[in-house]
Amino acid sequence: MTSKEEIISNIKFNYTKVRNEIIEKAQREYRNPGEITLIAVSKTFSTEILEYALESGIRIFGENYAQEVRDKIAFFEDKPVKPHWHFIGHLQTNKVKYLIPYIKLIHTVDSFELASEINKRAEQYNLIQNILIQVNTSSEETKYGILPEDAINLSQSVLSLHNLNLIGLMTIGTFSTDESVIREEFSMLRNLRYEVNNKLGIEKLTELSMGMSNDYLIAIEEGSTILRVGTAIFGERNYSKT
Ligand SMILES: *Cc1c(COP(=O)(O)O)cnc(C)c1O
Numbered sequence: 722m723t724s725k726e727e728i729i730s731n732i733k734f735n736y737t738k739v740r741n742e743i744i745e746k747a748q749r750e751y752r753n754p755g756e757i758t759l760i761a762v763s764k765t766f767s768t769e770i771l772e773y774a775l776e777s778g779i780r781i782f783g784e785n786y787a788q789e790v791r792d793k794i795a796f797f798e799d800k801p802v803k804p805h806w807h808f809i810g811h812l813q814t815n816k817v818k819y820l821i822p823y824i825k826l827i828h829t830v831d832s833f834e835l836a837s838e839i840n841k842r843a844e845q846y847n848l849i850q851n852i853l854i855q856v857n858t859s860s861e862e863t864k865y866g867i868l869p870e871d872a873i874n875l876s877q878s879v880l881s882l883h884n885l886n887l888i889g890l891m892t893i894g895t896f897s898t899d900e901s902v903i904r905e906e907f908s909m910l911r912n913l914r915y916e917v918n919n920k921l922g923i924e925k926l927t928e929l930s931m932g933m934s935n936d937y938l939i940a941i942e943e944g945s946t947i948l949r950v951g952t953a954i955f956g957e958r959n960y961s962k963t
Contacts, residue, residue, distance in 0.1 A: 790823075830854050855867065889914060892907070
């Protein structure tokens with residue numbers, strides 16, 4: 722058994738290391754490190770570990786599974802210090818009810834139907850929900866997200882939903898040892914954000930959610946503003962999720 726102090730010290734060490742690498746890389750790219758948000762991806766980790774992470778100073782957490790985050794939200798409801806939640810997993814329309822009004826940013830909107838449901842729930846709570854549109858920038862058929870060529874259309878129709886605030890795009894890089902493959906996907910997302918803003922005559926898409934434990938430094942080079950890092954902070958996941 723690892724003691725509480727050891728776990729906290731490990732998480733703190735890892736988080737600081739990742740943060741420092743981000744700052745260093747951003748400065749080398751002439752970017753302001755302050756415009757890059759680091760999300761600690763805590764999916765499959767227990768609320769106990771999350772409490773330790775909070776004690777380590779981490780505030781922004783990413784979760785993938787609607788029921789899991791619902792239970793975690795309930796756990797922290799009466800706690801003095803609460804996580805700021807981001808939802809980064811595939812989202813089914815019938816699970817949206819678990820997320821609203823608790824999630825700062827939903828990264829994974831990939832259909833108008835899903836957007837409409839989120840809009841409806843947000844309206845019930847009289848809030849504006851921040852969202853990203855997830856784009857499948859690789860040609861892998863197994864991955865979620867819309868095709869790049871559909872980004873303008875979906876963005877345009879989402880703009881008509883008044884309880885949604887579309888602030889950018891998200892993608893998951895292909896798990897590859899070939900850096901150039903990942904880089905091309907990230908650069909495609911950056912270009913796509915520019916194109917959507919340009920074609921729709923808007924400037925509100927400012928965020929690019931891209932970069933995970935194995936590719937966040939590449940993502941910074943390609944303009945990422947939100948990094949979703951799990952393993953490099955919490956260690957390997959135990960996949961037997963609740
Ligand atoms: C699990 C997950 C992450 C974190 O992955 P790591 O490799 O553990 O950093 C980031 N983004 C999404 C969408 C994920 O599902």
